[in-house]
Amino acid sequence: xxxxxxxxxxxxxxxxxxxxxxxxxxxxxxxxxxxxxxxxxxxxxxxxxxxxxxxxxxxxxxxxxxxxxxxxxxxxxxxxxxxxxxxxxxxxxxxxxxxxxxxxxxxxxxxxxxxxxxxxxxxxxxxxxxxxxxxxxxxxxxxxxxxxxxxxxxxxxxxxxxxxxxxxxxxxxxxxxxxxxxxxxxxxxxxxxxxxxxxxxxxxxxxxxxxxxxxxxxxxxxxxxxxxxxxxxxxxxxxxxxxxxxxxxxxxxxxxxxxxxxxxxxxxxxxxxxxxxxxxxxxxxxxxxxxxxxxxxxxxxxxxxxxxxxxxxxxxxxxxxxxxxxxxxxxxxxxxxxxxxxxxxxxxxxxxxxxxxxxxxxxxxxxxxxxxxxxxxxxxxxxxxxxxxxxxxxxxxxxxxxxxxxxxxxxxxxxxxxxxxxxxxxxxxxxxxxxxxxxxxxxxxxxxxxxxxxxxxxxxxxxxxxxxxxxxxxxxxxxx
Numbered sequence: 001x002x003x004x005x006x007x008x009x010x011x012x013x014x015x016x017x018x019x020x021x022x023x024x025x026x027x028x029x030x031x032x033x034x035x036x037x038x039x040x041x042x043x044x045x046x047x048x049x050x051x052x053x054x055x056x057x058x059x060x061x062x063x064x065x066x067x068x069x070x071x072x073x074x075x076x077x078x079x080x081x082x083x084x085x086x087x088x089x090x091x092x093x094x095x096x097x098x099x100x101x102x103x104x105x106x107x108x109x110x111x112x113x114x115x116x117x118x119x120x121x122x123x124x125x126x127x128x129x130x131x132x133x134x135x136x137x138x139x140x141x142x143x144x145x146x147x148x149x150x151x152x153x154x155x156x157x158x159x160x161x162x163x164x165x166x167x168x169x170x171x172x173x174x175x176x177x178x179x180x181x182x183x184x185x186x187x188x189x190x191x192x193x194x195x196x197x198x199x200x201x202x203x204x205x206x207x208x209x210x211x212x213x214x215x216x217x218x219x220x221x222x223x224x225x226x227x228x229x230x231x232x233x234x235x236x237x238x239x240x241x242x243x244x245x246x247x248x249x250x251x252x253x254x255x256x257x258x259x260x261x262x263x264x265x266x267x268x269x270x271x272x273x274x275x276x277x278x279x280x281x282x283x284x285x286x287x288x289x290x291x292x293x294x295x296x297x298x299x300x301x302x303x304x305x306x307x308x309x310x311x312x313x314x315x316x317x318x319x320x321x322x323x324x325x326x327x328x329x330x331x332x333x334x335x336x337x338x339x340x341x342x343x344x345x346x347x348x349x350x351x352x353x354x355x356x357x358x359x360x361x362x363x364x365x366x367x368x369x370x371x372x373x374x375x376x377x378x379x380x381x382x383x384x385x386x387x388x389x390x391x392x393x394x395x396x397x398x399x400x401x402x403x404x405x406x407x408x409x410x411x412x413x414x415x416x417x418x419x420x421x422x423x424x425x426x427x428x429x430x431x432x433x434x435x436x437x438x439x440x441x442x443x444x445x446x447x448x449x450x451x452x453x454x455x456x457x458x459x460x461x462x463x464x465x466x467x468x469x470x471x472x473x474x475x476x477x478x479x480x
């Protein structure tokens with residue numbers, strides 16, 4: 001049973017997502033790339049996930065308790081308390097976004113946050129021009145205002161003319177102590193960085209403002225290396241073929257470079273306005289991106305080429321951004337626990353938790369990190385086969401025909417199928433959804449055992465009962 005999707009428009013970013021009726025608004029916001037602050041886990045007790053809904057539904061008892069009469073009149077509601085039923089406009093205030101507290105305000109009279117430690121900084125300077133009593137070198141003159149700097153030969157050739165053309169008034173673009181550029185005028189408000197997630201199956205890239213940390217644009221696509229092997233081990237083997245490593249590196253670099261062009265066009269900026277690219281992925285993906293032979297990762301004891309971060313000119317890996325732009329590949333923990341896990345630990349502030357905490361990254365390559373309160377423990381496994389085929393009789397990748405969403409509503413299971421096509425299997429997200437909804441309905445026990453029809457609770461709805469049958473003597477659920 002398939003339903004038509006409901007369009008939800010999220011403002012002020014203007015993102016539209018289409019979700020299945022019955023999808024919780026907080027989940028739809030996450031799909032739109034707007035994860036909300038929900039310390040209570042969506043139980044409606046903290047009041048942090050405030051949004052403005054137009055049209056606004058009737059307030060729930062939790063909203064009547066947590067929101068003021070003025071807020072209720074303005075259409076403020078809690079995203080965890082409502083589900084998508086019809087077309088809707090939703091305004092998400094910055095204060096409701098998850099992680100907003102870790103940003104530092106630029107001043108007490110502005111609500112615009114800025115990164116705590118941007119990789120590239122812009123310093124506007126007005127330098128005194130040289131005269132007979134002050135004949136210090138041009139780079140040294142700039143260093144007096146900015147601090148220690150290094151400039152490559154190409155930029156050093158251009159610096160004297162640039163300083164004089166702009167009358168020694170301009171913006172120094174600096175990465176660590178490296179001078180990337182000197183731009184005429186005050187360009188501190190302009191400039192971007194790129195964050196790239198190198199997934200074994202999918203690629204995601206986000207364009208971020210250096211000055212504010214705000215996301216300008218995001219894009220994703222299938223990893224073109226999948227035609228060379230679905231998992232990391234098959235790609236390690238492929239890299240051992242003549243020309244295989246070069247082909248894999250070219251495929252991933254070309255895809256990321258195309259994404260850079262797409263993001264720049266969508267944001268209305270030039271590629272040259274992107275100064276740095278941060279890249280994270282599992283250990284194999286990072287080495288393939290850099291063109292480093294991953295052969296030793298395919299043999300016990302699975303040793304990476306380096307566990308340190310890799311920094312290099314972006315052009316050396318095939319990315320076209322600012323001519324002196326740099327790429328930063330995150331450090332790895334060990335084995336297949338790579339930079340994406342490091343990024344997850346940092347972005348979730350896992351070690352800031354006063355209690356034990358768990359980070360789970362379910363992807364083609366899956367990782368689990370445990371914070372004990374004193375130290376971190378990490379492990380990795382091939383999760384993709386488990387969720388996309390192996391030991392799942394109807395499993396498949398998230399492509400056209402895959403069931404991607406399962407919602408229990410009105411006593412029955414409702415499905416969303418990628419491409420609005422006839423269902424041919426289910427991908428990992430639907431498998432998790434189905435397990436969660438069956439657990440909520442009492443059809444699946446907390447131990448993971450699927451009940452038979454005669455074991456079901458008496459209150460189990462009849463439409464849900466009809467979905468249970470025996471398959472080769474074992475209990476099964478018919479989704480479609």
